[in-house]
Amino acid sequence: MEGSYRRAHPAIVQLHLIREAEEAMRAVSSLSEKTPGRARGMDLLRDWEARLDLTPAALATREPILALRRATYAALDARDAGAYTWLAQAKLCRHTGHHGAAQLALLEARAALDPGMALAVEQAKLLWATGRQHRAVVEIQEALDDVSLRETDTKTASHAMLRLARWSAATGQRQKTDVLHIYSNVLKDQQHTEKANFHVAKYLDDLLKDAQKREQQRAAMGGGADGEGGGQRRRKNQEADEKSLDYVDDIITRYATSLRYGHSHVYESLPRMLTLWFDVGAAAAAHEATAARSSGRGAAAATTSTLTAEQQKERRVAKKATDVLKQFSGSLPLYTWLPALPQLTSRLCHPHAEVRQLIHQILYRLVKNFPNQVLWSMTAMARSTHPERAEAAARILQKAKQDADASMRPLFDQSSELAAQLIKLCKYEPPKGADRRAPKTFSLRAEFPKLASLVEGEELGAMMVMVPGQSSLTPSLPPATLRNAAQPNLVPTVSEWSAFPSDVAVIASIEDEVAVLSSLQKPKKLTVIGSDGHEYAFLCKPKDDLRKDLRMMEFTTMLNRLLARDPSSRKRRLYLRTFAVIPLTEDCGLIEWVPNTTGLRHVLQALYVQDGLYHKRTLVEVKEMHERLKSRPLTWMSEILEKFPPVFHRWFLNRWKDRPAAWHGARTAFSHTAAVWSMVGHVVGLGDRHGENILLDQESGDCVHVDFSCLFDKGLELETPEMVPFRLTQNIVDGLGAGGYEGTFMRVCEITLGVLRSHREALMSVLETFVHDPLVEWAASRAGPKTSSGKSKADEGVEIERGKDALEKIRSRLEGVVVGVGAAPSLPLSTQGQTRRLIEEATSRKHLGSMYIWWMPWF
Incomplete structure (x- = not known):
């Protein structure tokens, strides 16, 4: 369907033009002296603006539409309306990176319009986009200082003031008090908008983080030392702590308020708001528990006499933050x-x-x-x-x-029993046959009759449990254009918007034959038949904690939204393939089967078998060669690469040999998805990228990554540390085309890294929740008393430090520093410089030769 729409899109644009030409002709033919041309033009402008918003924000789509409208407005003698199309074109060219064309369009608009706030703001935005940040701030300030401009267009002036506050904070051209004063004025006009409340919260959040960082630095420098000046330093530190705590309530209130008016920033504001609330509550609870233990009473009995002034402040802040969220939990x-x-x-x-x-x-x-x-x-x-x-x-x-409701109660019992049976299925190990080999399949009805009867409705009535596919589990939030019917400034109510499809498929049956995969953990492939008649396959995976995989899927879903917003990324349709992950316990769960995929290792192995380079003794011979040469990684890699020349390009030729266009599309899709995954994987420290954790879509050529248990540079802690930032072995390069990584792959890496770096604060907000999730294990469990998270106190201390270290490495990478891949830390690099440096690290024969042998760096 998507491909069909893409092919039909040029024709749809032509039909759009014909429709507007017809409307323009009717408007021209109805000219009369009683209807001034300006009014007629503005009427058309209002009608057409909404339609333009529905078209893709691409120059090739919108430029012809804007050109036709200019001709229409000229015929209607609507000079101002025609000038606004130039302004719209300037904005479009700026968004798509055509800054020269944007400046020319602005000059056309300036020639036709009197000086105005809209012109000044667009000029300032163009200056900012071209790297002249200081001049952009001056431009927007001069426009706001002009009373006549400000009063003739108060709405644009208010938005310009918000822009001024954001830019002033970003460039440091104003003091904190000045920026806060500007934000205060913005809220007078925009207190009922998501954007204003979100950016005020973001700025206050930045002040909070900065204050906390200074506190930590002072503490590290011995702010609590005794002796001359020690007491004074302690008092200053305490004052700083109290000031940082003062921000918390306002930040939470502003984030929560923004969520009442829109969802453009929900994936940044909601996780950050909850993290702040959880952290201040946890700190207050910890201090109360300590004070209670020292006084010999319960935590609830901790009084102000047993708490320091700072701890009393923390207690009040936690109470107030909870009260705020109680209020908003009812109104959101x-x-x-x-x-x-x-x-x-x-x-x-x-x-x-x-x-x-x-x-x-x-x-x-x-x-x-x-x-x-x-x-x-x-x-x-x-x-x-x-x-x-x-x-x-x-x-x-x-x-x-x-x-x-009584009709829904059986669903709860069915879900509980189904989960219990699926857990047993995950952990089931089929008995070996006479040949001492595990069977490749088994009968569900024979081995799990209770599960079969449950699904068929014999146990707890007709099955009501939903098929847990990604499309059914992922909520959709209302678009910005859909508003609350009673209060248009608010988001729609629950009755006005359905977050999930109303016709989700429920489990109708399960195929009797269950496949047992040959990998070490022996996962099972289960096929569910939905009430819609479709088949849904799931991997029942034992002995693995899938909670990291679940959180990684949420992170990649957010990344897909960011990639869709960027013009260069959107033009290339860059994205990451995602799938449903359903943990059932701490050590097993379900993973949605990605259809039409096969493992990279299996593809390459089959090609080497065809060439007679892979046989029963191959791995033994490789191991002997490695034992002989492992102390000389460069020599080892040279010899093994001679034995296994690159062959991956032949997979594309074999799969699409009769369809040249499909062959080129598949290879391009592989280059794009491999590049995106490489950059994202590097940023989050994703390791263990061997050939079975990288899948290939046999229909589209997409590269799909699975198994995210080795995150946050865990690969560096393995017995044989992983020295490369991502997998870019000889065969991966061979699959990228004749130019190798010098071409599409490198350009997409640069675009992806640019998107990640430009949204680093949003990404850090989400990753911060990931790192501090008490369900994500960071260290091997120790014996000792457990906390409310289920971990020992020693574990929590270690994990807090490891979490901070992981966040710091991610932040450094998003700032252009190459760290954590066996490379010496660098100064911040440009996007292009960082990309090239990472590719050099990934293709280094010395690093590849130092990898664990069964990571198979020669594949």
Whole structure:
């Protein structure tokens, strides 16, 4: 369908032009002296503006439309309306990177229009886009200083003031108090908009982070030391702490307020708001517990006499933040909380009683209103090995079941029993046959009769459980154009917007034959038949914690949205393939099977078998060669590469040999997706990229990555540390075409890295929630007393430090520093310089020769 629309798009644009030409002809033919030309033009402008917003923001699409409109407005003698089309073209050219054309369009608009706020703002934006930030700030300030301009277009002036505040903060051209004063004036006009509230929250958040960083630096320099000046330093540190805490309530309030008016920034504002709330609540609870232990009373009995002034402040801030979120939890549409579901479920056992209670209330409402989707998350929590977490989840599920409609109550029992049976299926190990080999398939009805009868409705009635595919589990939020019917400045209510499809497929049956894969953990491939008649395949994976995979999928979903916004990325349709991940317990779960895919290793092995280069003794011979040469990685790589020349290009030729256009499209798709995954993987420290964790789509050529357990540079901690930032072996390069990585691959790497770096604050906000998720393990568990997260205190201390270190490495990479890949740290590099440096590291024979042998650096 997508390909058909793409082919038909030029014709659709032509039809759009014909329609507007017809409307223009009718407008011209109805000219009369009673209707001034300017009014006629402005009427058409209002009608056409909405239609233009529906077209792709591409120069090839919109430029002909704008040119036709200029001709129409000229015929209608609507000079101002024609000038505004030049302004729209300047904006379009700026967004697509054609800065020279944008300047020419601005000159045309300036010639036709009197000086105005809109012209000045667009000129300032163009200056900013071309790197003249200081001049851009001056330009927008001069426009705002002109009273006549400001009063003739107050709405644009208000938006310009918001832009001035953001740019002033980014360039440091104004003091903190001045920036806050500008933001205060902005809120007078835009207090009911998402954008203003979000950016105020962002600026206050930056001030908070800066204050915290200075506190840490002072503490590291011995701010608490005794002796001369020690007491004064302690008082200053305490004052700094109190000031940083003062920001928290305002930040949470502004983020929450922004969510009432829109969802453009929900994937940044919601996780950050919750992280701040969780952190301040946890700190207050920790201090109360310490004070209670020292006084010999319970935590609830900790009084102001046992807490320091700073801890009392923290307690008040936590209380106020919780009160704010209590208020907003009732006023925000319930679907707003869905993107944060994993973050909420991970804090089921939050140490602060009031915070924990509100988390439970929100989760209860989510389960009650969206049972089909939320039950898949909550059922796993109810089966946690951590008793407190399991009990909390069970209480929430029980209450939601009691309060649900009678028709929906069987769903809760079915979900629980289905999860129990699927866990058994994941962990099942089929008995070996007479030849001492595990069977490749087994009968579901023979080995799991209870699961079969449950699905067929013999146990708990007709099956109501939804097929957990990605499209069914991913909530959709309302577009910016859809507003609340009663209050247009607010987002739609729950009754006005459905976050999930109303006709989701439920499990109708399961195929009897279950395949057992040959990999070490022996996962099973299960095929579910949906009520829509479609087949849905899932991998039942044992002995693996899938919670990191789940969070990585959420992260890549956000990245896809960022890639879709960038003109260069959107033009190339860059994206990351995502799939559903459903943890059932801490050590097993379901993964949605990516259809039409095969492993990179299997593809290459088959090609080498065809050439007679791979046989039964090949791996033994490779191991002997490695043992002999492993102390000389360069020699080892030279000899092994002579034995296995690159062959990957032949896979594309074999698959699409009769369709040259499809062959070129598949190779391009592989180059694009491999480049995007390489950059994203490097930034988050993704390791273990051997040939079985990289899949190839046999229909499109896409590169698909799976298994994200080795994140945040865990590869550097392996017995044989991983020295390369991503997989770019000889065969990967061979699949990129005649130019290798010097071409499409490198350009897409640069674009992707540019998108990641330009949105680094948004990405860091999301990754911060990932790193601080108490369900994500960072260190091997130690013995000792456990905290509310289920970890020992020693573990929590280690993990906090490791989490901070991981975030710092990610931030450095997003600032252009090459770190954590066996390379010496560099100064910040340009996007192009960083890309080339990473490719050099990834293709270095010395680094490849130092990799673990069965990572297969020669493949």
